[in-house]
Amino acid sequence: MTKVLASRSFRGPASEDAIESVHNHLDSLWLDVPFVQDMDQMTFTTAVIESASNIVQHAEPAGQDPVDLGVDISVQPTLLQARVSAYHAKPPFGPMEPATPDEDAESGRGLALIQALVTTVTFERQDGTNTWVLTRTSQG
Amino acid sequence: MEFSYEVKDSYAEVKADGRLNMVSAPKLREFVTDVIAGASNRIVVNLENTAFMDSSGLGALIGCLKAARQAGGDLRIAAVQPQVKMVLQLTSMDKVLTAYGSAEEAFSDD
Numbered sequence: 001m002t003k004v005l006a007s008r009s010f011r012g013p014a015s016e017d018a019i020e021s022v023h024n025h026l027d028s029l030w031l032d033v034p035f036v037q038d039m040d041q042m043t044f045t046t047a048v049i050e051s052a053s054n055i056v057q058h059a060e061p062a063g064q065d066p067v068d069l070g071v072d073i074s075v076q077p078t079l080l081q082a083r084v085s086a087y088h089a090k091p092p093f094g095p096m097e098p099a100t101p102d103e104d105a106e107s108g109r110g111l112a113l114i115q116a117l118v119t120t121v122t123f124e125r126q127d128g129t130n131t132w133v134l135t136r137t138s139q140g
Numbered sequence: 141m142e143f144s145y146e147v148k149d150s151y152a153e154v155k156a157d158g159r160l161n162m163v164s165a166p167k168l169r170e171f172v173t174d175v176i177a178g179a180s181n182r183i184v185v186n187l188e189n190t191a192f193m194d195s196s197g198l199g200a201l202i203g204c205l206k207a208a209r210q211a212g213g214d215l216r217i218a219a220v221q222p223q224v225k226m227v228l229q230l231t232s233m234d235k236v237l238t239a240y241g242s243a244e245e246a247f248s249d250d
Contacts, residue, residue, distance in 0.1 A: 016163040023159060023192070042223045049194050053162040104206060106199035109231050113195050116230045 152180035157189035160197030181213025188219035
């Protein structure tokens with residue numbers, strides 16, 4: 001059994017308020033695990049917020065229930081993991097490959113940024129829930 | 141996030157304190173557009189107290205840069221903190237949005 005040193009979970013309507021709540025959870029999580037280096041905290045926080053924002057901005061409800069955002073973050077001795085989920089959502093539409101926007105484009109950099117920030121990104125869809133699993137191998 | 145601005149000799153300095161994310165990005169865009177229209181088309185965004193920026197925030201800065209240039213001016217950023225610097229570098233936008241050490245330095249070369 002992998003040892004989880006600290007964790008935080010959030011679930012709520014996929015709204016702007018949710019982004020601030022998730023960020024506050026991350027800030028408080030890092031206080032529990034001061035041995036996680038600043039660079040790891042910074043990169044992982046950015047990747048989680050990018051992923052959660054992507055859901056708030058783009059996830060569409062599959063039925064009558066509005067989309068919920070779920071974020072589960074765990075810190076293991078040398079691994080940071082986040083499961084960022086869109087509940088009651090349609091499958092993602094369009095390519096999930098990162099784009100290379102023009103330098104004066106005002107959007108389209110999120111996916112490439114996430115990939116640059118973490119070690120692995122995987123996608124799961126189960127029971128109407130889209131989940132992006134982000135991991136970052138930390139410096140320890 | 142809190143916005144404020146101050147008109148200096150040859151530019152207007154905009155401060156954006158807090159998290160520049162998908163919530164605050166449209167507000168920055170609106171705020172800077174108003175400063176360009178009402179005060180100066182030469183803008184320095186002082187990011188000294190911007191602890192966090194994501195791709196939405198970056199998109200807003202690019203939008204503000206375009207707005208300033210369309211008005212015949214320019215936009216520069218100053219006092220960038222480590223997380224913002226990281227996002228600029230990973231997206232290669234540090235070449236488009238040159239970071240100056242302080243707001244005073246940003247327009248000192250012209």
